[in-house]
Amino acid sequence: MLIEVALKGGLRAWGVVDVSEGYLNQVSRFLWRWLTTTNHKDIGLLYIVTSIYFFLVAGALGMLVRAQLSKPGNTILVGNEYNEAVTMHGLFMLLWFVSPLAFGLANYIVPLQIGARDLAFPRLNALSYWLYLVSGLIALVSFFAPGGTASAGWTLYAPLTSDIYSLGKGLDLVGLAVILFSASVTLGTINFLVTIVKMRAPGMTWARLPMFSWTIVFTVLLMLWAFPTLIAATFLLFLDRNFGTRFYESPLGGSYLWGHLFWFFGHPEVYILLFPALGMIADIVSTFSRRQLFAKHIIVLGLSLGTALSFLVWVHHMFITGIALEIRKIQSFTTAIISVPFEMTVIAMILTLWRGRIWYTTPMLFALGSIFNFIIGGATGVFLSSVPLDIAFRGTYWVVGHFHYIVAGVITFGLMAGLYYWFPKITGRMYNERLGKIHFAIAFTSIHLLYLPWFLLMDMPRRIYDYAPEWATFNLVSTVGALIFGASFLLPLINFTYSLWRGPRASDNPWNAYTLEWLTTSPPPRHNFEGEPMITSDGRVVFIAANGGYSHHVHVEHQTLTPFGIGLGALLFGLGLVYSPTLSTIFNLNVTLLSVVGVIVMVVSLLKWAWNDLLDKFTIPEPKVLEDWPLSGVDKVRSGVWVFLVGDIFLFGTLIGTWLFVRTRSLAWEPGYLSHDITIGLVNTFILFTATYFYLLGYLFIRRGSIAGFMLSMVMALALLVSFLLVKVVEWSHLVSVGYTLATGLQAQLYYTLTGLHGLHVLFGALATAYVIAKALRGGYTREEHKGVVEIGLYLGMVEMIWVFLFPMFYLL
Template sequence: MSDELPPRSTARRWLTSTNHKDVGILYIVTSLYVFVFGGLMALLFRTQLWTAGELFLTGIQYNEVVSGHGLLMIFWFITPLAAGFANYFVPLQIGADDLAFPRLNALSYWLYFVSLLVYLSSFLIGTTLATGWTMYAPLNLPMYTPAIGGTVTVAALAILMLSSTIASVNFITTIHYCRAEGLSLLNVPLFTWTWLLTVWMMLFAFATLLAALLLLGSDRVLGTLFFVGEGPGGSLLWGHLFWFFGHPEVYIVFFPPLGLMFEMFQTFSGRRVVGRKWVILAMILIALQSFLVWMHHMFLTTINLEMKTLFMATSIGISLPFDLIVFSLIYTLVRGKIRFHTPFLFALGGLILLIPGGITGVFLGAVVLDYEFRGTYWVVAHFHYIMLGGGGTALIGGLYYWFPKMTGRMYDEFLGKLHFAVYFLGFNLAFGAQFVGWETPRRVFDYAPGLTEWHQVMTIGAFLLGGSFLLMFYNFAKSIRSGDQVEGSPWQYVRTAEWATASPPPLENWPGRPTYTSGSLEFVSRAAPDGGAAQSADKPAIESAREHPSHSSPWPVVAAVGTGLLFLGIALAQRSMLDAAVVGIAGFLVTTYGALQFGLEEFHAPESPVAARWPFDGVGKTKLGMWVFLASDVMVFGAIVGSYVFARANLGWNAWETVPPSAIPGLVNTFVLLTSSFAVVLALEYARRERQAGVVASLGATLVLGFVFLGIKGWEWSEEFAHGVYWDSSIEASTYFVTTGLHGIHVILGMFVAGFLLWRSWNGAYLDDPRPIEYFGLYWHFVDIVWVFLFPLFYLL
């Protein structure tokens, strides 16, 4: 680790930097590469659709390209592009020096990058996933998509979910804990507000998808029966899990562009957003309601009519707060003096395209109309008008809006406006025509001959849309080299703090410590704060102020590469156990080494000892981060246990055959884990009393009890195997082995941490600072509580 960053011209800078601005640029550049790659896929299958029937792509190839386009654009482009903006600008907007956990921020990016590489590798080792981006069961099972590439895709998505969870924990902690002094949560900029709501939704929605992917991975690699099921239940289970993620994902994608619309409308109209507090309330309501409408994607399934009617009501109800937001944007413009710069054109275009997208979505929320439109190009058109039209268009505007801030150079305004004109025309030709040709079935290359002309219009529009970005990339490349220099802000009316520092911002962001105590942004000396200010609960204020912040670490990229190899090895087990063992063991060793060095590294995160921390004053940022992470893990186990409940109800609650023949081993293990939690409490108390021997003994007892738990569980499993019961024997066995196995993995991970703490405490650590033991205790107690729920579910009921 080095406090000084290498020059930007070196690869080492980009491989090791933990600075939020560098990580933001990495996200933006990578996501734009994905955009080009996914766009070329779209042009490929649009060329196929010039005429009906097979042209140059076979059926499976067409499905691969369509699926790849959807997966790349949704998972690896649009939200990561917004994450790049958030990485770069959220700390600047709230007056922070960096994110709360800079190394975790770098790790989240490298996991994202590695997940992309793992997914792209699926095209090289056989047929990749060809089920559409929704991966519906039973098409997602090996009996229909047997190629190893499908399993590698599942592994890549699981890695991406880990990346998103780490990023969500980091941003939630940062925004709640690291705001500049005097900056209340209600007064943070609207882009930061939309990103805060986005990462809260990501925390819970992506955890549910991670659980679904773990179950799908076990079906594909181990042969479990979650999505095969007895009768139609497995397919319905995937629908519930996927769409509980899938509908919040719409708002996860759209909220950051919405925040950008607010910022650009304010800047280019010279007016504050009309009804700002009501807008914030509306967005909070939408974020909450987004988890209550998922079944409107399942109206064509066997769900009863009463339940469909209820979800039709919630689906239409969620449009009401959106109406308030749209009217707020319109009235902001009506009351302002508009300046038609390129960023504003894209922001206005996003609003114009959002409106038909939203209206056509209300059609799909009605049960009767959904029966007609589902599975047609009506859904494709609506989806693109929301995701790319409303969301992607505003994000492109964000590229132009913040380009001078990130580069210190001004783009070419004429080329920017030309880009918008061609883009807007191409978009409406490509997707507006889909509303007219809506009777085309989705995900197939055959359609009625009478729709040929409309498909040719779509293809022409798609090429115009794609070609417009050649103008953007040329504009940016030329402007970085020779554009007019920008000192501060090129815009006349800016309202957010990122414009209060140089363009591009210096490494440490600010000339002094930002404060809003006077009601407006000011800078004061970074000297030790006065005693009346809020201080960090993680470390004394004066000590924190004196530390020189670190900006570089090589271990995030090492840990990410190891994780990628580990998950790839697990996926390869579907094809070859030898390949799986070689790649998986290499990944495990690299991950373990990287994690160990990560823990040993002396790294000082930039942190202001004075900040606005409501409602978490006195909690400590690391403890807050652990709480947020455990909230995500609650969702993972909740989805897994919910799958057990669903499968049991589908099979018949009383017909369910409990797998463990005796409850005694589970009861003993319950006492073992509860005792281990008590040992962790003792370790923390001994550390607070500075009694090294007690710390070592207590942590050692925790580790021993963990081995006892795993030993009993291993014996119990071996007894099942001896009687011919395996994870693929029945749905009862699948739920038992996978759920208790996932819990066992949590125990093993906790034991690795306990062993690390034991080694450090043997050498005298934690006596002057017992907080690492406390944070580990939060995780270990959570694992024990989960077992307290699993024991009656699988042993007693």
């Protein structure tokens, strides 16, 4: 009954149904609308709701951990159960709550803030969401896998993650979930970067870009360079656990390798989590102080410095590993100075408040609370830049206190500020201000009750489920704080749910804010603005024509089930790894019925996606006038491909780095290391170079208008790409037949991993070339219109570029 009421309420709220329709019809229409949507506001809402769900999961786990630690000798969670709860609390909070909630808001707000109709690639946006949801569900399901879920800590340190110390399939599911999540993030990176750089309304110069949108730019840049490393690292872990490789168990620095790869991602991840919240806080502080942000250009400069420096501080997470002293000195220095840009940001925000006419609304209170917590969280982190202090504090509650102040005190407070701030815009209703302020008061007091004692527990080791009696008082205080802090989040749930139905109507701009999203209705129409927004040189916004540029009504027809299909396939594949009858076993990996069905669903969905493209079903004309510096002259698809290529190059760079790392330690490979036939290597090099050459010839022919020359060249390119793969298959078969297998050693493992992944890229290149041929056969290319040919050529160039490194690595050295 309750579900029925909620569903009907939801149906009415979104206005998608006719009351006279049958109930089943209404439900199916409702489901169809949400499963097929590609609209940025819908996707944003899906992200927000899903991330709040994962927040509740992660929060519940955190509360269980605190309950266990409330007094010594408790037995609520002991041994591995405790480790599982701690591990998954961290992973859910960091991966499936914080960033997704920020990107849910970004999905909804950024296109509005920059005056765009949608994100650059709406289908990719939908795919990002479904992969995110599926990854979270797989991580959730891992709790029920035989042997339990991951228990190695959220950092998944090697060799704790090996199949010796982490039994069962739970960790495999978590690994798969992390890879899917990273794939989702990578797609989001491409989308947001291209959107903000290429689709700003006329007059929306970089100087006028609101801080929230600015911080999303920095965040996606960080994601672009950080997440490929996590994908590579987790991919190797997956191989270790399922295919018998030993990258992280090798005595030749296996655990070191994980440390470097993980933390090269892990430290920038802190800023990936932090930046969007800082952007929200900056916009909110400016709005409710009735002043422009103080020294905005300095803040932007500071954040760009922070972005660059964040990649040069990861070693401070490894100070106790006995890492080279020179490296420790350098990264101790970079860690100390990375605090400067953030201090500048905090000071600028405080100076914005100076002489401002401050309006203490709930979002403003949360923003101020966040700034206050930032001072505590930031200052306690500076201690950890010092090598001696870091060694002393490592593995204690001081470190845990520092990062919880940042993640909960700064970021979560910032996100709450953002939710309250944009709630009227998104829903068209005002929330209950009094309840909001009560929420702030409880959360702000209880967070210190929860986390401040941890600094006083600086001698208590983290990751233990029982402890000495002298730590009991502070732990009890902390647990009381946790219960109050956790319970306080029920208030916004009640507040938002109630206000969604009963809250007073919100005006278009209830806060008298300055940014563009407040100039449209609350909630905004599907096409965002009535007319094309343009910012004049004196900063006024004018709307130049109703439905100017391309009409967003076209977008409604862009509903598609393919992103959902790909996500569903991934979910079935993941679940199939554990919960399905096994058809056969490859190494330790079970090939099950459900996994096979999952792969089929994914392939069919991808084919449908390509078919839709072939029919030009999703072509969205780019608006004529835009602020697109510094990518003027590069269309959005090419821009997106360049962003993708950078990520992919980083992925291979990380794996090639792994080869270098291993090779540096082992001056001689295992006997028989030159078993690869150099002639075969050279032949394949020749084939790949020639394939790309023919592809480029095809490009020249189509520019000249010669369809016959174009087709001939493309067929040659395709034939050569397929030949490359066939030669590879023959070579692999031969090597396996002479006993050169994954069991041979690290060199063989690296060879199969890198050439296999490269071969997969060649396969995608061949499929893309086949797509070009199919489209040409349908008359899809002319001298004037041959979109897509260049982009696939760029991809093939990247595949060739990787090979010029792999060839000498495996055939010559």
